[in-house]
Amino acid sequence: MIAYAWLVPLLPLVAYIFLLALGRRAPEGVVSSVSVALTFVSFLLSAAVFVAVGSHPEAATSYVFHWLTLGSRSLDVGFSVTHLNALMLLVVTLVSTLVLLFSREYMRGDERFAVFYQYLNLFVFSMLALVISPNLLQLYIFWEMVGLCSYLLVGFWYFKPEAAAAAKKSFVVTRIGDAGLLAGIILLFLASGSFDDSTIFAKVAGHSLSLGWISGQALTTLAAILVFVGAIGKSAQFPLHVWLPDAMEGPTPVSALIHAATMVAAGVYLVARLFPLFAASPAALTTVAWIGGVTALLAALIALTQRDIKRVIAYSTISQLGYMMLALGVGAYAYGVFHLMTHAFFKALLFLAAGSVIHAVHTQDLFEMGGLGRRMPITMWTFLAGALALAGVVPFAGFWSKDDILNATLQTGHPVLFVFALVAAFCTAFYIFRVFFLTFTGEPRPAAQLQHTEWSEAGEGGPVMQVPLVVLAVLATVAGFFNSPLNGYGLERYLFADAPTGAGVLGRTFPENVGLMAVSVVVSLLGIGLAAAMYWRPVIRPASLANGLRLLYVVSYRKFFLDEIYGAAVVGTGRFLAALVNAVDRYVIAVIVRAVGRIFYAAGLFLKYTQTGQIQTYGVVAGCGLLIVVVIAIFRAGGVL
Amino acid sequence: MANSGFPIPIGSVLALAAILFCIGLFGVLTKRNLIMVLVSMELMLNAANINLVAFSRIQSKPNLSGQVFSLFTITIAAAEIAVGLALLLAFFRLRQSSEVKDLDSHRW
Numbered sequence: 238m239i240a241y242a243w244l245v246p247l248l249p250l251v252a253y254i255f256l257l258a259l260g261r262r263a264p265e266g267v268v269s270s271v272s273v274a275l276t277f278v279s280f281l282l283s284a285a286v287f288v289a290v291g292s293h294p295e296a297a298t299s300y301v302f303h304w305l306t307l308g309s310r311s312l313d314v315g316f317s318v319t320h321l322n323a324l325m326l327l328v329v330t331l332v333s334t335l336v337l338l339f340s341r342e343y344m345r346g347d348e349r350f351a352v353f354y355q356y357l358n359l360f361v362f363s364m365l366a367l368v369i370s371p372n373l374l375q376l377y378i379f380w381e382m383v384g385l386c387s388y389l390l391v392g393f394w395y396f397k398p399e400a401a402a403a404a405k406k407s408f409v410v411t412r413i414g415d416a417g418l419l420a421g422i423i424l425l426f427l428a429s430g431s432f433d434d435s436t437i438f439a440k441v442a443g444h445s446l447s448l449g450w451i452s453g454q455a456l457t458t459l460a461a462i463l464v465f466v467g468a469i470g471k472s473a474q475f476p477l478h479v480w481l482p483d484a485m486e487g488p489t490p491v492s493a494l495i496h497a498a499t500m501v502a503a504g505v506y507l508v509a510r511l512f513p514l515f516a517a518s519p520a521a522l523t524t525v526a527w528i529g530g531v532t533a534l535l536a537a538l539i540a541l542t543q544r545d546i547k548r549v550i551a552y553s554t555i556s557q558l559g560y561m562m563l564a565l566g567v568g569a570y571a572y573g574v575f576h577l578m579t580h581a582f583f584k585a586l587l588f589l590a591a592g593s594v595i596h597a598v599h600t601q602d603l604f605e606m607g608g609l610g611r612r613m614p615i616t617m618w619t620f621l622a623g624a625l626a627l628a629g630v631v632p633f634a635g636f637w638s639k640d641d642i643l644n645a646t647l648q649t650g651h652p653v654l655f656v657f658a659l660v661a662a663f664c665t666a667f668y669i670f671r672v673f674f675l676t677f678t679g680e681p682r683p684a685a686q687l688q689h690t691e692w693s694e695a696g697e698g699g700p701v702m703q704v705p706l707v708v709l710a711v712l713a714t715v716a717g718f719f720n721s722p723l724n725g726y727g728l729e730r731y732l733f734a735d736a737p738t739g740a741g742v743l744g745r746t747f748p749e750n751v752g753l754m755a756v757s758v759v760v761s762l763l764g765i766g767l768a769a770a771m772y773w774r775p776v777i778r779p780a781s782l783a784n785g786l787r788l789l790y791v792v793s794y795r796k797f798f799l800d801e802i803y804g805a806a807v808v809g810t811g812r813f814l815a816a817l818v819n820a821v822d823r824y825v826i827a828v829i830v831r832a833v834g835r836i837f838y839a840a841g842l843f844l845k846y847t848q849t850g851q852i853q854t855y856g857v858v859a860g861c862g863l864l865i866v867v868v869i870a871i872f873r874a875g876g877v878l
Numbered sequence: 879m880a881n882s883g884f885p886i887p888i889g890s891v892l893a894l895a896a897i898l899f900c901i902g903l904f905g906v907l908t909k910r911n912l913i914m915v916l917v918s919m920e921l922m923l924n925a926a927n928i929n930l931v932a933f934s935r936i937q938s939k940p941n942l943s944g945q946v947f948s949l950f951t952i953t954i955a956a957a958e959i960a961v962g963l964a965l966l967l968a969f970f971r972l973r974q975s976s977e978v979k980d981l982d983s984h985r986w
Contacts, residue, residue: 850985853978856907 238289239298242318245282245326246365248275249333253358256351263351269341272354276337276361280330283323290323291731299371299435310430317371317434320732321574325368325506328578329499331712332585333361335705336494339589342701343490343596353393353488360386364499368506372432373422376507380418380471383500384411390495391487403483410480414470418507421463424448425514428456438513454518461514461521464507465528472504472558475532479800481555485547489592492547497554497588498581505561505577512570526566530646530654533559535797537664541671542783542794545601546591549672553627554584556661560642563654569645571720571729576638578728579716583626583634586709587669590620593698593706594676603675610677613697617677619710624673626713628666628761631754637717640757644750659760666764674772891932899925912969912976916962923955 252275256268290298301315337357344353363386367379392404422432428446429437440446446456468474473481484496495501508515508525515521533556540552557580564573593616594609595601610617626633629640639662646655697703720728770776783790792798872878898921905918927948934944966976973980 845986848984848986850982851979852981853907860903860907 238285239318240300241282242286242323242326242369243300243316245279245286245330246362246369248279248282249358249361249365251275253355253362256355256358259351261349261351265341265345265350268351268354269337272358273334273337273341276330276334276358279361279365280327280334283326283330286318287323287327290318290320301371312374312432313372314375315371316369318369321506321509322369324574324578324728324732326365328581329361329364329368332498332581332709333357333364333494335708336490336498336585336589337361339493339592339702339705340488340490342698343592344488349393353390356386356389356393357491357494360390360495360500364503367503372434373425373437374432377419377422380467380503380507381415383495383503384408384415384471387411387484387495387500390491391484393487393491397486399483400486403480403486407480407484410477411470414467414477414504417463417465417470418467421460421465421467424456424460424463428460434510441514441517457514458518458520461511461518462524464511464514465521465525468504468507468562469528470504471507472501472562473555474504474528474559474562475535476799478532478536478555479803482548482551482796485545485551489547489588489595492551493585493588493592496551497584501554501558502561502577502581505558505565505573508562508565509570509574509577512565515565516568522566522568524566525562526646526651526654529559529562529564529566530651530657531559532556533563533661534657534664535559537661537668538793539796540668541664542790543668544603546594546603546606546672546676547588547601549603549668550584550587550591553587553665553669554580556665557584557627560639560658560661563658564642564645567646567649567651567654569642569649571732572638572641572645574732575720575728576635576642578719579626579634579638579713582709582716583623583713586619586623586706586713587627589702589706589709590616590623593702594620596698596702603672606676606681607679608677608681613677615697615703615706619706620673620677622710622713624669626717627669628765629662629757630666630761630765631758632714632717634713634716636754636758636761637721640750640754641720643757644753647753659757662757663760663764666761667768670765670768671772674768678773888932888936891928895925895928895932898922898928910977910979912966912978912981915978916959916966919962920955920959923951927951 249272252272255271256263259268298319299315299317301313301317304312304314306312337354340353340357344350347353360383363379363382367376367383370376370379388404388408391407392400394400395404425437425446426432428448429440431437441457444453446460447453448456451459470477481496481501485492487496515525536552536555536559540549540556543549543552557576561573561576561580564570564576593613594606597613597616598606598609600606622633626635629636643655643658643662646658718724720726767777771779771782795801869878902918902921902923902925905921906915909915909918930944930948930951932944934941934947969981970976
């Protein structure tokens with residue numbers, strides 16, 4: 238079965254080519270049915286691969302073919318199936334199938350419906366191919382392709398200026414990270430002579446990486462940090478996180494699939510996959526942990542005050558990705574991957590539920606919603622499942638994975654990061670239930686009634702929208718049990734069957750961490766309780782609290798002024814440099830160029846008088862010249878000159 | 879180098895050709911009338927012909943190719959003078975002049 242894993246990415250590619258052949262006027266039903274069906278088959282295959290890998294005791298199974306030879310080095314292409322890859326395949330195909338199904342209703346009537354599905358299929362193909370790439374070069378190719386698909390889909394409604402700007406921003410910001418990743422890959426290739434993971438890991442473990450100017454530990458750390466820069470860009474970690482909230486200008490299913498469940502998780506996946514490299518460098522691991530911890534807290538604080546439903550969830554995604562990085566950084570390889578999986582489910586669910594709400598009321602402003610629970614019960618209950626999972630309430634999915642991360646952070650001796658993560662957990666519970674209460678409970682806000690006549694008809698989408706919500710809600714509820722005491726931490730054992738060296742199992746047994754579990758649940762419940770007290774049964778008036786903590790509120794609402802700071806620092810510097818270069822070009826180089834022209838023009842003004850048109854004068858001059866040349870030649874031949 | 883029965887020393891013949899060529903060149907560069915320029919040009923061509931004939935005699939294996947070559951030169955010179963005179967006529971009709979100094983439409 239594992240030998241057929243290449244079919245998994247191939248099917249979405251087939252769907253993409255088929256849709257291309259059908260053209261952009263193809264009927265919506267055909268387009269979406271073909272896409273969903275082929276991706277669903279992919280999912281079934283992934284499930285089979287997942288099971289087959291589980292019963293397959295040996296390590297990474299790679300199938301590679303010779304591609305081309307560069308000097309003494311040869312490049313391969315192919316695919317490789319490890320336990321980590323199999324899990325990623327399963328998650329990506331499952332979420333993709335559901336999102337493709339959801340889009341059928343969400344995007345109905347859009348002029349470029351078929352194009353939307355083309356892009357999505359291309360994205361699914363690229364993402365799956367990224368996951369099963371056997372070497373870093375192939376991974377990098379697909380890494381760029383998912384970035385391209387993200388760009389195309391964020392800017393899908395390109396006629397909206399915000400969407401076009403957001404697409405550009407996401408492309409440019411992630412490009413900064415990609416440059417780091419490319420540099421890291423090249424460095425590893427130069428030092429180890431191979432793009433292949435296992436070769437690189439063997440050299441790292443044997444301390445035999447070396448280059449002329451750098452070697453040993455320093456080289457390992459540098460390569461790991463450069464690769465991590467790529468992960469920072471793709472996974473929207475501080476300080477390159479600014480593109481993700483803006484990317485919410487894309488259609489909501491895109492946000493669910495690409496900017497929550499799959500592509501942004503590629504950075505986490507990259508770090509997990511190259512974990513032996515990071516594990517060999519304590520400095521790199523510490524960097525990962527701190528970036529992750531700071532991102533988790535920062536994004537959670539920003540999410541507290543945002544008004545746009547999708548932006549809240551976007552900041553929540555950044556925050557949760559920070560948790561994953563934190564887990565990897567403290568060495569808890571399996572927990573990072575576990576959180577990646579549960580997060581994919583509940584975050585896709587939250588986005589799709591938000592999409593369902595937006596589809597119904599045509600606004601994204603939380604303060605123009607309210608009271609939708611009565612009209613949209615399925616959306617409300619599924620959103621609630623996702624919110625509980627995100628907040629980390631027992632027994633929902635997020636509880637198990639987040640608790641594991643908190644536990645690992647504390648046990649490996651990172652008290653400060655533990656506090657960061659715990660505060661972020663409190664904020665998470667608060668902001669997601671703020672969204673929940675503002676959207677689904679209370680009375681419809683006046684602004685909404687005035688602005689939107691369709692408000693009175695707001696209701697659930699069709700079954701096509703409800704099925705993905707329900708499936709994801711079930712997963713968000715139970716996915717945590719894949720790695721819980723109830724099945725003896727099955728996912729951990731699965732992943733550790735071919736765990737990268739250095740991904741040490743943390744000494745954790747169930748009864749001992751009950752205390753910490755209780756703490757994290759209490760923190761979550763406190764957050765939910767505060768949200769309820771402010772937005773459900775208004776004991777505390779939000780406005781007075783915001784006024785009381787004016788400074789903090791503004792800092793959070795303006796996203797720590799990071800956009801402004803980048804605007805001034807990066808964009809401003811860029812503009813200044815551009816102006817400088819422009820001035821140099823205009824007032825130095827252009828002046829020199831014109832001066833050269835003028836010199837020859839002036840010379841011509843005088844020399845033209847030699848052109849008398851008198852043929853005999855020319856003849857005399859030419860004859861004298863010839864005479865001089867001949868005389869010189871004769872003297873030289875005679876040895877005089 | 880044997881003179882192969884050639885009665886006049888080769889140096890004298892080449893000197894004659896050089897003198898003839900210089901007279902022709904002087905005429906080309908100094909005569910004001912276009913016809914005289916053409917005539918001077920013929921002198922230069924004939925100087926070259928004398929050289930060809932002289933060298934054809936003093937080779938290690940004397941043959942006629944130098945003389946044949948000079949016959950071709952004379953033929954072509956005749957054609958050239960015909961073209962030259964035709965141009966001169968056309969120029970005369972245009973400018974009512976046969977002076978070299980009037981051939982100056984390519985001045986600045």
